[in-house]
Amino acid sequence: MSTQLATSMEIIRKSLRKAAEDVLHINSKNAISNEVDSEEFKETLMKDAMKLMELETEGAQMQHIFEALHNDLKDGSDEVPNEKALEELYEKAKKTHKNVKGERQYFKDIIKSIRDESKNDENEMEVMQVQHSRKDPISKKDIVNPVISKNCGHVYDRDSIHEFAGKKRVIKCAMQGCSETINIGQLADYPDYWTNIKQQQ
Secondary structure: HHHHHHHHHHHHHHHHHHEEEHHHHHOOOOOOHHHHHHHHHHHHHHHHHHHHHHHHHHHHHHHHHHHHHHHHHOOOOOOOOHHHHHHHHHHHHHHOOOOOOOHHHHHHHHOOOOOHHHOOOOOOHHHHOOOOOEEOOOOEEOOOOOOOOOOOEEEHHHHHHHHHHHHOOEEEOOOOOOOOOEHHOOOOOEEEEEEEEHHHO
């Protein structure tokens, strides 16, 4: 049971990280023209991301507790522990793993991206000038969900680059000959990709 709970908690934590990515995506699509309203909207999104971070941290602690319970029960006798024994094991695991931080840096990067992003960024790349490939540079498969690096303008499939990066928040661009680094939290959805591909043909 404890190992199933740990697995379920990991799934929940992944969902929380995905929700934080969605918050970042919503921020990138912010079309509020009024500067005051736009800043209030950004503040709301940052608060939402912080709440998700706290939930993920609690989830990480619970996952470690469940895993510790599983190991304690597995290493013990074949007898099923009574309720009091289970409570003692739980409290022991809780104290041991109270400082688990989970993926806090992942969420901090997203919050920083929301804070730093400017709607009128003077350095925004003219993506129409970049030649794009249909193939993801990592998986070599057709791109399904395009995301673009604002640093170099190269396009990736969202699932491919997130799987490639793993827990790293900053990676080197995988495009041959490119020396730029990519902040995973600053990748932007790129719906114009399909139009640009057609124009290149």
